[in-house]
Amino acid sequence: MIAPRLTAEAISLQIGDALILDAISHAFSPGKITALLGPNGAGKSSLLACLAGLRNADTGQAMLGDAPLLALDRRARARAIGFLPQVADVHWDIDVETLVGLGRFAHAQGWGMSAGDRHAIADAMLRTDVTRFAGRVVNTLSGGERARVLLARVLAGQPQWLLADEPLASLDPAHQLDVLALLRETADAGTGVILVVHDLGQALRIADEVVLLRAGHRVAAGACAEVLTVATIARAYGVTVEMGTTPDGTRFIVPATRLAALVA
Amino acid sequence: MARRWVLLALGMVGVAVPISVAGAPAPGRLPPARIVSINPCIDAILLEVADDRQIAAISHYSQDPQATSIPLDRARRFKATSGTAEEVMALAPRLVISGGHVAPATAAALQRLRIPLLQLPVPTTVSESIAQIREIAAVTGHVDRGEALVARIGAALAAARPPHSRPIPALIWQSGGLVPGSGTLASELLERAGFHNLSADYGLKQWDVLPLEYLIARAPRLVLSASGTNGRRDPQLAHPALMRLGRQIAIRPFSFRLLQCGGPTIIAAMARLSAVRRSLAAS
Amino acid sequence: MSATRLNLLLIVGLAGAMALSLIAGKVWLPIDPFVGFGQGDDPRWLIIAELRAPRTLLAMILGAGLGLSGAAMQGFLRNPLADPGLFGVSSGASLGAVLSLYFGFAGFPLVLPAFALLGAVMTMLALALLAGRSGSLILFALAGIILSSVTGSMTALAISLAPTPFAVSEIITWLMGALTDRSWNDVWLALPLTLLGAGLIALTARALDVLTLGEPAARSMGVDLARMQWLVIVGVGLCVGAAVASAGVIGFVGLMVPHMVRRVVGGRPSATLLPSALGGALLLLLADTLVRALPTVSELRLGIAMSMLGGPFFLWLLFSLRRQLP
Numbered sequence: 001m002i003a004p005r006l007t008a009e010a011i012s013l014q015i016g017d018a019l020i021l022d023a024i025s026h027a028f029s030p031g032k033i034t035a036l037l038g039p040n041g042a043g044k045s046s047l048l049a050c051l052a053g054l055r056n057a058d059t060g061q062a063m064l065g066d067a068p069l070l071a072l073d074r075r076a077r078a079r080a081i082g083f084l085p086q087v088a089d090v091h092w093d094i095d096v097e098t099l100v101g102l103g104r105f106a107h108a109q110g111w112g113m114s115a116g117d118r119h120a121i122a123d124a125m126l127r128t129d130v131t132r133f134a135g136r137v138v139n140t141l142s143g144g145e146r147a148r149v150l151l152a153r154v155l156a157g158q159p160q161w162l163l164a165d166e167p168l169a170s171l172d173p174a175h176q177l178d179v180l181a182l183l184r185e186t187a188d189a190g191t192g193v194i195l196v197v198h199d200l201g202q203a204l205r206i207a208d209e210v211v212l213l214r215a216g217h218r219v220a221a222g223a224c225a226e227v228l229t230v231a232t233i234a235r236a237y238g239v240t241v242e243m244g245t246t247p248d249g250t251r252f253i254v255p256a257t258r259l260a261a262l263v264a
Numbered sequence: 265m266a267r268r269w270v271l272l273a274l275g276m277v278g279v280a281v282p283i284s285v286a287g288a289p290a291p292g293r294l295p296p297a298r299i300v301s302i303n304p305c306i307d308a309i310l311l312e313v314a315d316d317r318q319i320a321a322i323s324h325y326s327q328d329p330q331a332t333s334i335p336l337d338r339a340r341r342f343k344a345t346s347g348t349a350e351e352v353m354a355l356a357p358r359l360v361i362s363g364g365h366v367a368p369a370t371a372a373a374l375q376r377l378r379i380p381l382l383q384l385p386v387p388t389t390v391s392e393s394i395a396q397i398r399e400i401a402a403v404t405g406h407v408d409r410g411e412a413l414v415a416r417i418g419a420a421l422a423a424a425r426p427p428h429s430r431p432i433p434a435l436i437w438q439s440g441g442l443v444p445g446s447g448t449l450a451s452e453l454l455e456r457a458g459f460h461n462l463s464a465d466y467g468l469k470q471w472d473v474l475p476l477e478y479l480i481a482r483a484p485r486l487v488l489s490a491s492g493t494n495g496r497r498d499p500q501l502a503h504p505a506l507m508r509l510g511r512q513i514a515i516r517p518f519s520f521r522l523l524q525c526g527g528p529t530i531i532a533a534m535a536r537l538s539a540v541r542r543s544l545a546a547s
Numbered sequence: 548m549s550a551t552r553l554n555l556l557l558i559v560g561l562a563g564a565m566a567l568s569l570i571a572g573k574v575w576l577p578i579d580p581f582v583g584f585g586q587g588d589d590p591r592w593l594i595i596a597e598l599r600a601p602r603t604l605l606a607m608i609l610g611a612g613l614g615l616s617g618a619a620m621q622g623f624l625r626n627p628l629a630d631p632g633l634f635g636v637s638s639g640a641s642l643g644a645v646l647s648l649y650f651g652f653a654g655f656p657l658v659l660p661a662f663a664l665l666g667a668v669m670t671m672l673a674l675a676l677l678a679g680r681s682g683s684l685i686l687f688a689l690a691g692i693i694l695s696s697v698t699g700s701m702t703a704l705a706i707s708l709a710p711t712p713f714a715v716s717e718i719i720t721w722l723m724g725a726l727t728d729r730s731w732n733d734v735w736l737a738l739p740l741t742l743l744g745a746g747l748i749a750l751t752a753r754a755l756d757v758l759t760l761g762e763p764a765a766r767s768m769g770v771d772l773a774r775m776q777w778l779v780i781v782g783v784g785l786c787v788g789a790a791v792a793s794a795g796v797i798g799f800v801g802l803m804v805p806h807m808v809r810r811v812v813g814g815r816p817s818a819t820l821l822p823s824a825l826g827g828a829l830l831l832l833l834a835d836t837l838v839r840a841l842p843t844v845s846e847l848r849l850g851i852a853m854s855m856l857g858g859p860f861f862l863w864l865l866f867s868l869r870r871q872l873p
Contacts, residue, residue: 049763052767053767054763054766054767074769074770074771075769077769078767078768078769079769081767082767083763083764083767083768085761085763085764085767087761087763089759089760089761089764090759090760091625091758091759091760091761092625092759092813092814092815092816093813093814094759094813094814094815095813098756098815099759099760102756102757102759102760102768103768105753105754105756105757105768105769105770106768106769108753137813150760153760157768324845346573346845346846347845348573348727348728348846349598349727349728350572350573350574350594350598350599350727350728350839351573351574353574353593353594353598354574354594363713364713365713365714365716365717367717367720367721367725367727367728368653368654368659369727369728369729369730369733370727370728371654372656372728372730372732373597373598373728373729373730376597376730377593377597386711386713442712469710470710470711471710471711471712
């Protein structure tokens with residue numbers, strides 16, 4: 001089942017004197033993985049927060065399907081959009097299964113878990129390969145294991161859109177590949193995926209579409225191959241890069257030199 | 265012969281009037297057989313006017329050497345309670361007598377359990393104290409003993425009245441600078457013993473804290489130091505500023521207990537005050 | 548141990564403690580008054596019916612309210628050292644009660660609890676005004692500190708302005724907290740308020756669990772933070788207000804009990820709610836029975852007894868934490 005479109009309509013955000021986002025518009029495609037890229041301070045996380053309904057844009061709005069996102073009831077919004085924040089707080093010593101179960105909050109009717117809830121939880125744990133940790137206390141797991149458990153929580157909610165802020169940050173290469181494969185699988189099943197990543201290589205590997213931001217402005221947006229060109233990257237990041245393909249067809253990208261003057 | 269009848273008639277009037285005027289709360293006409301007191305000052309009066317068997321229990325403070333107003337060996341002969349309704353109940357008294365401040369919950373509990381409670385606030389004048397003695401005496405059915413006590417107090421007051429001379433300016437000083445002002449029993453006792461309570465001149469209210477500065481600016485002739493029963497003086501009174509004034513201010517100890525109660529303690533208080541006055545006049 | 552097992556254990560413990568509380572005291576009651584049912588002439592029967600029974604029930608109700616409030620506060624603030632007093636509601640309620648003692652109204656029935664509840668309500672309103680709709684923890688904590696300071700200083704002012712040392716002593720004694728001589732009237736006052744407060748807190752249980760992941764995640768998962776904040780404030784305010792109105796200031800129950808519960812059932816906030824209520828009831832009941840039965844001359848004030856427990860408890864906590872660190 002294909003998710004409804006998630007659209008940013010001229011979203012602007014200002015904090016004090018600083019302009020964080022300047023009239024950003026983009027229609028995100030369901031069933032595809034879109035990467036939000038840009039140098040530090042470009043406004044990627046803020047845009048993601050507006051798309052998740054966590055932040056009110058000063059002008060413009062996010063739309064889910066035909067309706068403004070913020071017009072939706074809180075729980076309906078939570079069922080539609082799963083948000084994985086960058087900061088992975090777990091304040092209490094709870095076990096993995098309980099934590100993943102929290103992802104069913106927006107679906108809950110009354111007390112206790114339904115069969116559907118239990119199925120979704122088991123499925124999410126299976127897909128993220130954390131079933132064997134089910135009884136362990138989350139705070140005793142390694143960074144990578146913990147990151148997978150938090151992703152499982154989002155997946156357990158069976159959202160139509162999955163918005164993740166730097167989901168690969170603390171993972172080793174093997175688990176990065178696993179998570180990327182999982183995100184691909186999720187997108188293929190019809191969920192829309194929007195990621196904020198800072199590593200261009202990861203973006204190149206996984207993203208179908210890219211929105212490239214710089215200082216609150218949209219520099220480029222579109223299919224990955226069209227946006228991630230040497231010239232565009234130089235404009236956005238101020239570095240020259242080498243791009244290539246490995247013998248088995250995987251594309252890679254390596255930053256080479258810093259440009260003296262940043263092209264506006 | 266006629267005199268005897270007159271005395272008997274007077275005695276009967278003496279019994280009837282206090283009971284009707286004071287409005288003794290005891291139900292029925294007979295004096296209560298069992299009385300519980302939960303206040304050490306009331307204990308002192310009770311022991312003077314009631315039969316021992318009428319007293320079901322006294323306050324635990326009366327068995328504490330630091331807080332008691334009655335001789336310990338007498339006090340230990342009675343049962344003592346800590347003043348909770350539960351303990352009082354178990355003694356099945358006909359009347360409970362207390363001071364002015366009773367925990368609201370305890371007072372409500374006694375009312376619910378239908379145990380009459382007679383509350384006698386801390387007396388602020390000698391005549392209030394005498395009225396309380398008469399009320400307690402009436403309630404125990406021993407008006408004569410009450411009058412005897414009143415007479416002894418009257419004698420002590422008279423004996424302490426000084427010959428015609430000017431009142432000596434004085435102050436009573438409790439720990440931390442707490443001074444009883446006009447409108448308290450201690451103040452009246454001071455005045456009757458030939459002193460002038462300077463607290464009013466400083467502008468103090470009923471009980472107040474006096475800063476040493478005021479004391480020094482307008483020094484009394486005598487300071488009665490009433491800091492607890494262990495006799496140790498309040499360290500503030502050893503302040504160098506006071507020491508400088510040396511011979512001008514006499515500092516004499518005064519038992520703390522004599523300030524609190526009224527009743528029989530007035531006799532000891534007046535004795536002490538007149539002794540101090542005589543020693544001052546001599547020096 | 549699972550939460551259910553702990554709850555059952557606590558309920559059994561409570562039943563035993565109730566029986567003990569009815570018997571124990573300065574006046575130890577043997578079993579026969581219970582057997583001679585309804586024989587009104589025996590004063591010991593009256594003691595049980597009018598003094599011990601309401602006191603026992605009141606200790607359980609207040610203990611449950613305080614334990615539950617502690618668990619809710621700790622879950623809401625994500626801080627295992629949070630205490631129901633942090634909102635300032637207990638200080639505000641104390642101020643109300645102290646004012647009734649100061650002006651001499653407390654002799655009339657129900658006046659003191661009414662003043663205390665008024666103090667609690669006004670403090671909750673002030674908290675609402677100060678903390679606003681933001682749900683920000685820092686604003687909250689700051690508002691609580693402000694209210695505690697202001698009401699605390701006004702209480703101290705009332706004490707210092709009291710006309711006689713006897714009035715001072717009366718106020719200070721009341722502040723130390725006690726369940727002595729409480730009646731069925733106090734039970735009928737505390738029970739509905741505590742039940743209502745507990746019900747409101749129970750409504751936040753699931754949301755408190757979700758809050759484990761932090762505020763942004765919780766909001767994204769559909770938690771209405773503002774609603775949860777108000778449920779917690781009003782729920783805790785009612786339980787604490789009822790406790791202060793009935794018994795004065797009794798601390799540490801809300802702080803200690805959830806800690807101990809968490810060691811057994813784990814950190815999940817919703818799982819700690821019911822055991823904390825039961826544990827609080829048990830703790831307060833045992834403490835009250837102890838202070839009543841101890842052979843001291845006068846009853847140790849219950850608030851003092853709880854503070855004396857609090858010190859060693861935190862010392863033990865310190866040592867167990869130090870053992871865990873490198």
